[in-house]
Amino acid sequence: MSQTPASGRAGERSTWTGWLRAHTLDAIPPEHLLPDTQPAYVASWIYVFGVLALTAFVVVCVSGLVIALKGPTWWQVSSRGHFVNSLHLWSVELFFFFMVVHLWGKFFMAAWRGRRALTWMTGAVTFLASIGTAFTGYLVQQNFDSQWISTQAKDGINATGIGAFWNVLDFGQMLLWHVALLPLAVSVLIVLHILLVRTSGVVPPIGVDLDGRVEGAAAKEAAP
Amino acid sequence: MTAGRVDPAAGDWRGPRRPYDLVKEFIVALVAVSLLTVVLALLFSSPNEKGVTLEQWAQKAPNDFIATTVSELAGTSTSASYGPPYNHSSTGQQIGPLHLQKWAGVRIPVDPARDFVISPLRTMTADAAVQAAVRRYEAAPAAQQDQWAGAYADALSKAPEGDPAQVAAGDYGPVPAMASGLLGLAQSGALDSQLVNAGTGFYQADYTKPLLFLADGGYLADLAQAQHLSGNQWGMMNETGNFPGQPWLWLYTFWYQVRPFSTSTNADALVWGLMMLLSLALVLVPFIPGVRSIPRRLPLYRLVWRSYYREHGAPRR
Amino acid sequence: MSAGGDPLPLLAALAVSIEALVDLTGPGHYLDWRFIQISGANFAVIVLMLVVFALALFLPFPGGRKR
Known part of the structure; x- marks a missing residue:
């Protein structure tokens, strides 16, 4: 606690709340949490399957919540309920579909x-x-x-x-x-x-260092 | 980071960047996936094969119902010979020296003869013949009960189509009267609610007993077989009709189809043990030598990052 | 139970009026290959996953603008 953190927010650490805030901001800086740029190598359709799985999960939860609002027997006795059950089923199928493609992609990227x-x-x-x-x-x-x-x-x-x-x-x-x-x-x-x-x-490409240089590649300039 | 081997991918990227809008990406994906879900739901709906009632079983397959009832009394049904967590009639499955099923203990006590047959019959107080049969059965020593039920089960299995009306004459004691009494109770629909474990005496949420009884018979399994849902038909992955099921269970389902699992009496324990190991391996892929190197040996990553490699040079193979 | 009180009233009403456009409730179709049995629907899902994975790798990603 005696060390000055990189972000220079040490002055805020005299209270527990200040300590928590400073540590949270150090661990998850807002520009990392909500970025408006990505490394140049993040340019493939394979990168969209994470967010597709996430949004399918949102649809799973929302359709599940609607069923929960009405209770467990609603979908058995109501055609509207059966439709919401269909939404729930197909969003689950999509969730797994996108999650598996995401998993394959991350495996082959050694992410x-x-x-x-x-x-x-x-x-x-x-x-x-x-x-x-x-x-x-x-x-x-x-x-x-x-x-x-x-x-x-x-x-x-x-x-x-x-x-x-x-x-x-x-x-x-x-x-x-x-x-x-x-x-x-x-x-x-x-x-x-x-x-x-x-x-x-996002993990850098295989064989590329953090400055963007490709190991063993013919001397091409990696800087922008 | 000061250690001898520095991971070249650990740390913040200092190379070229491109514009990106995380919030826009999320919203676009949410709208697209929501619409896709609605379209799929409108196109295909969802399966809902009605459940089987004990009443339906007793009416559609009375001979199977009678045979199952007798097997509960004889102690030969799946439930009656199950072992933990329902009863002590066997030790259950094991994974080598690990008797996990036995060690977990009998925590959901089920006595099939009493719970599925005798107790429901006792509620038929208006039926003097059934009450007399139950009294005679209960007054007899256990060996006599087993002999009656075993002999009747044998005779039923030899009768044409298991028809109780065509059973050869023999000493079955009160067992035939009890079995037909339970059949009548089930056919009236009364047994369905009686078997539910009413923990609070009125509200019902635990279907352990009626499900165990139903699964002891052949009727449910026959319906499942016709829908390609049996274990030896890769059934865990499947859904009724032409709907997709749980294709993500393909590996779990696969093991049940091949030796040694397909012929083992410990198949469930072995497959579950194996799948737990493989699941752990999936979680630990980054640490498993060989497996973690597969991506470098396959050229798929060169497709993912081909535009970067094209601009900045490709790494050596 | 009024329509306005239900969630998703329009879509639900639409779903009720058209039911499922494609009826999947009939007898299932199964593919058999030696000891492997798979339902047509599951097979379609798995093939579609592989196709989508391949497309994601091969299709060019738009907007390579850097800064």
């Missing part, structure tokens, strides 16, 4: 380079948590799918011992996990993932 491993890890955990969230969604539809999927899945989950605490045949428990606990977990993971992306920046 974990430059101390960005935690970004990859939070993304991978988000993918796994999303699978769990979608799975519980199937369990709370109150239809044939729910009956079949829950009675099949119980054997796998029981075999790990988890089934003794997390009962896929208990509609009430699964409904609360699906509408509260798991979406909260996925949301927190996504926020962490995006904050990590924004603070460390």
